[in-house]
Amino acid sequence: MNALKKICESPAVLTLIHYRVVVILVVAVILSASLVPGLTEFRTLSLSLDRAATLGLVAVGLTVVLLLGKLDLSVGSILALSGIAAIGLQPQLGQLGAAAFGVCVGLLAGVLNGVLVVLMQINSLVATLASMIFLRAMCHFVTESNPISGADPLFGLAVSRSLGGTFSLRTFIFLIAIVLLFLWLTYTVAGRHVYAVGSNEDAATASGVRSGRYIFGAFVFSGLMAGTAGVMQSLATNTGSPVFGSTVTLTAIAAVVIGGTRLEGGRGSALGTLGGVLVLAAITTALEYESVPSYYQNIVTGSILLLLILLDRIASNSPRSALSLSSLLPVRSKEQSPAR
């Protein structure tokens, strides 16, 4: 273990870990390009990006939550519920109105999480676990556990059809969201505050940063993005299903973590998340092309995630984990000085 640790702490390896998303992305693209002929053609690229857009939108929201050192397990349920709202309410609200309402459902679910985590001080894992169960049940309740379909399948096509031979609408939304998030995190005061809170909440609070507001906001944002993803997915398939999004939580967390965002918060970037999503998109495309069953993909995704968090743990000198219950329990004396 010690020898392993020494190797992991060497500057070269640390740099590699730091830019791991680039390394992993290059490897994944080379592998899948060698398996899938014509992957590099624009049309194929556009298609696989379109497939990954739903995952990507969820990952964008989760990036902020993870940067703050929290976690949102309810995104899959939010995704399903928003989709159901966007399809099921079409007769009452019209197609656009229902879609907008679907997004609002995501937003409200995010507010619920924010209330549980910030106001009621429940650990984020547990709070979102509860809301995940609750919202999933809501999906089953309103649909009576049957998938529902919209009246007009053509309306939703706009979402996944490529615009003027380029990318589809949802791909655009995803890419714009990534760019905006990147700019926000890097260039605004609020964005830097997110890093500050995720990295050392006490220091941030002592400097006058209102940590609670950022955490609340992150959950609302995460809900909003999951809601948008759900609406897009449901419109594209013209279906609202209570079982949608059951695996998206893990995949989205994996995408964010592959992108270099630290589970404990404070480190990561929007561009990294883009990389993480692309990695998973490349793997998915390749495996699907080889007609490997989807459960193999789960094995690959899960293994990458485990390997990365294990590497992070070995490489990081501070065992401090904001995700553990330590944030809720008596503080372990004083935080060690961050350098060591």
Added chain:
Amino acid sequence: MTSAHTLPPRVTDEKRGRKLLGGIALPVGILALLIAGSVLSEQFLTARNLTNVLINMSIVGIIVVGMTFVFIVRGLADLSVPAMVAIGALLALGLQPALGSLPAAMFGVAAASCAGLINGLLIGYARLNPVITTLATGTIVLGVAQAAVGGVIVYGDSPGLQSFLTGRLLGVPVIVLIFLAVALGGHLLLSRTTFGRWVYATGANPDATKASAVPLRFTKGAAFWMTATLSGFSGVLLGLTLQTARPGVGTGYEFDAITAVVVGGVSLLGGFGNMPRALGGLLLVTLLSNIMVLNGIATESQGLVMGALIAAAVALDVYLRRRGGAS
């Protein structure tokens, strides 16, 4: 500000009516449900229905026993349960032709146990976040299980074991007897053994426990290993009773188990709770679910109630701790 808050431990103090909330609420709740059930439905208070409740309880109950250890040791939760249930069920049925029914069943448990060992090592010794870890191992194990059986439904061909499990011994369904045996074993392990003391101490104060020469990592890892093994065992029983198994067979069991433990008042923040409480929570949740089913509410929609119950129970726990600090 959250990390600046220090939450005191939860202790049972006879004063301030807290005992009332913690100790009496559960039996009162169960009693109230029994009354409400018999009012709402004529079928409720029949021997047949109550037997059904017990049988329904048994499969989840075996998992609850493990999950209680995870909670008390401050391990948050084990989300790999569905995968362990699935691998147990799939292997127990899928390997029957090759190995014979009993060895196949044992193999199913062993496979889940091996996966649990990985959970234990990663969480106890590498100190990874338990929720993410079990989420990931669960996905992997489920994938492996699906790959092993080709992603389809498997059927059993050994009615012998099935009829034994669904039969009765001394008038009690065999599966209930198995559950009761596991529950008793778990209770004694938790309350009467050295390991049980370690579990409580680890959950109550990891630093002091480590300083008291207790093998902290082992204790935490073992709780996860146990939960996985018991989930696998539960899956084997489930597969053998149903004689069919699909990869999604375990879906929802993790939530049922978590709900039961949390509703039983076992603290998610570690160090507090016991087996009777968890099983009381299980009984309450199962009765509630049964009443809802009898009144025509589908199982899938019951999560509305269950999700709210979890949030309320955890919020109460956090509240009680804060109150404890004020005194």
Added chain:
Amino acid sequence: MEGITKAFPGVKALTDVDLTARAGEVHAIVGENGAGKSTLMKILAGVHTPDEGTITLDGEQVRFGSPLEAKQNGIGMVYQEINLVPDLSVAENIGLGNMPASGGMIRRKALHDRAREVLEELHTRIPPQELVGRLSVSQQQLVEIAKIYARQPRIVVLDEPTSSLSHHEAEALFAVVERMRNSGIAIIYISHRLREVLEISDRVTVLRDGRMIDCRSAQGLTPKEMISLMVGRDLDDVFPKQAVEIGEPVLEVRGLTRLGVFEDVSLTVRAGEIVGLAGLVGAGRTEVARAIFGLDRLDAGQILVGGEEIRVRSPRSAVRAGIAYVPEDRKRDGVALSLTVKDNIALPVLHRVSTLGWVLRRPERELAQQKAEDLHISPPVVDRPAATFSGGNQQKVVLAKWLATNPKVLILDEPTRGVDVGAKADIHTIIGELAAQGVAVLMISSELPEVLAVSDRVYVLHEGRLTAELSRDDADEESVMTAATGEGAAA
């Protein structure tokens, strides 16, 4: 600050203390551990409010209800622990909470310019764009000061800023302090390093037992004078000392080193002997004890128990070798508050009251009950959660837990901190009895009179090194303080 008085439950921390800090001067506060320095500063910083007395700032009487209020009134605190955001850059840390922005967008250039300006004014060479997490501790300390300096404070309080710095790094810090003074800021400087105090301060206030003893110009003051002003605390209770036959060495420690924390510490404790380990807070006393007990990693050194070398990798191996450790931080490392007293006491000795992992409840209870009665834990009800007992009784629970292991070596780290007088006397009696039974006792205490009264021999640590070994007859407050402040070698 005038006539400041502050009492905490059971302790009067400050009595009628005056302190005047003038613009453009460095005012040092010195005193033993527990003399009230930190409490005084926390009152100034708005963490505590005084029971009596007034704070006057530029002729105007003020009252701080919160740290934020104090900060807004131009009071900057630099604590020993660094509280920065490791994943942000130096410039961002300096600007945190107050970043230059237009329309929510950070004006990066302005941020960096301001940081560079501040850093240059303080003559430090830290690049503003570097991540704080990559800086050394001393550089982080300077960033912390720069962060406060950037807010143009009127008063800056430095609490033991050099405790984790090397000599060279400390010099750099002094230069920064000087620069701040020259720009007209009043600086309050708390330090145990007396030479350092004389080097940079203009005036020195000496506190002892929560009272102001003296305030005089640093000019012409010697470390020796300061020490004699600092010591001489009244004994508030009598420490009984039994005459005990001292036997063979039980615990021998040779060349114990943990890089950056303590170095080459060698000590011996014999059977029946009570050895004090004295030193100022931060000298490495607790760290040495934790390392002997296997709670912290060691870089070098040998530990021998009863003449045999043992390898301590964890508390388990230490306990097996017969070492017990009553920790400094009771709530963290001592008791599990939600468990019962019985469970706490039995925890390290479960193997003795169990067969094949099965706990035998009667022997377990008898053991716990016996220990509870031996130590006068009150009430002697072992089934109640430890949290329902008073601090002194919780401390006895920890003691009982370790006595249950029948240790050959007992290490006590601040065994009487935060306990009432009665419990304190009890604990001293117990320690004496244990020594009489042949246990080797190593005791750490910040209360010098306690150490002197109880110990047969005293080791003194200064900045991670042993600076003196004093016999009972040679040890008095002055000799210990001289060694503890590092003046022994210089004198």
